[in-house]
Amino acid sequence: MTDQPSRLRGDLGLVSVVAFGVAYMAPAVVTSIFGVIAVTSKGAAPTAYVIATGAMLLTGLSYAKMAKVHPSSGSVYTYARKELDSRVGFLAGWALLLDYLFLPMVAWLLQAIYLHAQFPAVAEWAWLVINVVLATVINVLGLKVADRINRVLLLGVTAILVVLAVLCVHYGLGHGGDAAAGHAFWNSATSISAVTAAAAVAAYAFLGFDAVSTLSEEVRDPRRTIPRAIILTVLTGGGVFIAISFLMQWAHPGASFPDENSAGYLLSTTVGGKTFADVANIVGMLGGFASCVAIQASTSRLMFVMGRDGALPRRIFGRLHRKLLTPVVNVLVIGAVGLLAMNLSLADATSFINFGAFLGFTLVNLCVIAYAVRQWRSGTRHSAVRYLLLPAVGAAVDVYLITQLGGIAVELGLAWLLIGIVWLAVITKGFRRPAPELRIEAGEAEGSTGAETSEAVVPTT
Template sequence: MNDQPTRMRGDLGLVSVVAFGVAYMAPAVVVSIFGVIAATSAGAAPTAYAIATGAMLLTGFSYAKMAKVHPSSGSVYTYARKELDSRIGFLAGWAMLLDYLFLPMVAFLLQAIYLNVQYPSVPEWAWLVINVVLATAINVIGIKVADKVNRVLLIGVTGSLLVLAVLCAKYGFGHSGTAAIGHSFWNGATSFSAITAAAAIAAYAFLGFDAVSTLSEEARDPQRTIPRGIILTVLVGGAIFVVLSFLMQWTHPGGSFPNENSAGYLVSTVVGGKTFADISNLIGLLGGFASCVAIQASTSRLMFVMGRDGALPRPVFGRLHRKLLTPVTNVVIIGVIGLLAMNLSLAEATSFINFGAFLGFTLVNVCVIAYALRQWRSGRRHSVLGYLVLPAAGAAVDVYLITQLGSTATEIGLGWLAIGIVWLAFLTKGFRAPAPEMRLNEEDAKPAAGTPRHVPLFTPASRKPQVNG
């Protein structure tokens, strides 16, 4: 009898889940990339963020539906293998790994770069090591400690952003005037193409709302908490992005800056002085650390579920610490990958992540459509708008976002998929067998209340789930 634990444990409520998702998204990013969004949109940053929020909500609704039907930490990997095919599920998980594995690297690298700028006496590599070690230690101890850290840091970031909002509003009334309010959303230089291009960039700020679905096995009443948490994360993050970008755009009308990359710091300096800008920047960095903790936690859980199923080597990835019930090995592996950022530029690191994220988003929308079609065939009707029209629109938006990626990101993404296909061919004996899966017990195999059992589309009738131990 194998007594290796196979389920994570936690008691996270809705507030903790939303705090995790918002921390993952790092709300202070709206300040960091304000100049890029404003310049691309020709001075209409809040409109770009509003469109991006609506676009991400489409996929958020699909994630919420799937999280209710399949309350597992595997996210799109689990949804695709259940609703489409085990092999498609494997490739979905493999694609998301490209995002999840290297997003921690980007987060750690950003922290090191900005801390080095503010405190140049400490070298960049030292800041990188400090952030990786601290985040790894927190995630090894467990999700409850990570939750407490995220809440404290998120409160600090929220407070800093509120102060910035008040200062921007005060400056706007005193200098820009109420006439400039409308110009912040649309002006003579703005065009539809400029807004959509900026919205495509702004959508990257939402990467991470899907990570909420990886907490399904550690949340109270996951079939209610996780779907609500996903939608609230998008809405809360979107509200922060729209409001802050509007106030900053009102403070600085137009999209012309001496340096787009430091425009957010420039606005903070104008409305509050250099001391405020420096303090605000430091608090934003603390929020960035909370994002590092959340990103590492969610990635380790996706790797664990794939390892538990045998899609990744189970002795390495599919194990939990007996007492802590955390995927310690996975957490450490992600920390080591984070340290590799010492040898990469920020541009090289960020090019790894977007392809996998938007491909995974597309597949989640497809899964909702597949689920609805199966349900309709069995006699149970779902809303055409909610289960067909909106997911199709979400998939179309995500495919559009993929087309907006640069050639480097596309080449890396396709190369990563090619490696996954080769590994899948090995696992499935030339694609003749389903990808490995593990059924934990009868309770784990039960679908959501009121959901009839079903066989995934395109799965061979001879499929026999593999059971561990």
């Protein structure tokens, strides 16, 4: 036995986990990138989101299947090491770590930029520090505190989006009516190539739905709760994106904007006046803060599982605070990485994140196929459509999204993978041994809630 806790606290329910996932996705982002999606789709933003939702749902279904089979906080890292190979699992976790480490940085940097724009008396770097410190303190205290704050902030974001929706309907009815509503989905300038290209961009708004799977050890009945939460997160986020983008496109038909990057703010001003637009911007920033908290929490848990397994230095990353039962060191490391944004532009910071996310999505789909093949060989038959066709289509879509990334993002992603391969060679003695893994002795059933705080562990290599 050991006094060092090795499992996270399992007491979150379905509503809390879905709220976490939706907060991670930051639903107000639909207003921030509306102009970009509308321009790329030639004035059919909601259609782009319909396609993106369908594409992400395919991968979400694969995540749900794997979360039921492997109710552990490691997400794709755990799935790949169990279904493919321990070394592939390590590289999957390493690739996802690139996404997870820099997503908080991008989220905090966005917060600082927009808050400084509205309150220029406070320096951008000061806003960055304020956001990083607050989110870090909340995550050190634990997910129950983060859950309460996320729910409050999500209510605020939901309220402002509802008001925006009503204002867009009122404005749309007075400027074009039903005809303009139909054109919001398709018009003479729209094409299949335009909406699919826009869907590739819109898919970035879904980054983070997979973070739900990192909470498997902190929920009640993870085999049932996590799969349902993943699907509900995708559907909820997609539903919000489709509905709000439709109403905004209805209020502003076409794809002509003075500045596509600020089109959401300009449209809010048009339909509700400057005061409403300013309030909406503040509430959106609060929703963004909830996203920052969720991103930092999920990243710290991925690092904890990799540290607990020995894939990262265990004494540093694989430890929980004895009383709070949170990976405090990991939370602090992520906060420190976020502060590096003071020396980066938004474009540079953003370029880091997408490669790892879509590579991870691809591997999750492949894990489902590998699981089904292994089950068939042992005599258990699964639906070929659900366990072969849909995951194969999901993997193809994710590979396509990788091809849509810029050259810098791909180069940085490959460089990060190369570093991971070198580290993997070190810990596996030149790839001759499996990547390290931690086994938990009997006394913790595979479907455990994770409420135990101390059990015997046997590290293996």
